Amino acid sequence: MSPAVQIALAVALVVVVFLLLLVLRRDRPRDLVAPDRPAGDGQAEVLRLARAGRTVEAVKVLREQTGLSLLDAKRAVDALAAGGTWSPGPPAPGKGVDEAVRAEAARLLYRGKKIQAIKVVREHTHMSLADAKRYVEGL
Template sequence: MSEAVPVALVVALVVVVLVLLVVRRGRPRDLVAPDRPAADGQAEVLRLARAGRTVEAVKVLRAQTGLSLLDAKRVVDLLAAGGTWSPGVPVPGANVDDAVRAEAARLLHRGRKIQAIKVVREHTNLSLADAKRYVERL
C-alpha cells in the first residue's frame, strides 16, 4: 500500500497537468481588437517616431489601426514630442476646427502660449497636457 500512494499522486498530478493544458488550449488567447496595435507594434511605432522616422511610423500605425493619414500623423507627432496615445482614445487635435487653430496660432506667435492653450481647451475636449502639446506643435 505504501507504493500505491506515490503512484497515485504521480497519476493525479499528470491528470491535473493534462486537464490544465486542454483547458488552456480551448480558451481563446488574449485577443487584440482589430483597431488596436499589438504591443510590439506600439513599441515599433514609438521607436520610429522618437527616431524622427515619421513616414515609417505613420505607415506602421496606419497598417495596425486603420487610422486616416492625418490622424496617424497627429499621433506620431504626439509620440515624437514625448506624449502618449492609446488606441480607442480620440486623436489629439483631430477635433480642432480651423478658426480655433488659427486663433491659437495667432496667440502663440504673439508669445501668449497659456492663452492659446486655454482657447484650445475651451473649444475641444482635450486635456491640459494634450492641449499644451497641440499648441506647441503649431
C-alpha cells in the first residue's frame, strides 16, 4: 500500500472516530456546576467560557477565583468543557494547613532540611511543588 493511501485511511479513521464521539455525546445532558459556596456569577462565567472553547480565559478566571495552581485549574476547565462537573477541592496554599504539619515543616526547616519540609507539606496537603515551597519559605 502506498504512503498516500495509508495517510488517507488514517485521516478517514480519525474523522469517523470524531463523528462517532459527537453522535454519542449529542444525547447526553450537560451537567451544570454545582457551587459549593456562593460565588456570584463567577462559576457560571468559568462554565460559559469552558463550554465555548475559551480555555485560557476560563483557566484565568478560575485561578483568580480559587487560587488554584495552573495545572489544577486547567484540569478543572477541561472537565467542564467535556460536559462534566467540578467543585473546589483543597484549600488555597497555606490555608487550612494542619498545625502538626506546619510544626513538622518548621522543625525540618530550622534544621536546614528545606527539601524534606517541602515534602512533608506536599504529602499532607494537595499543594503543588511551587505552592509548598512558597509555604515553607514563608514559615
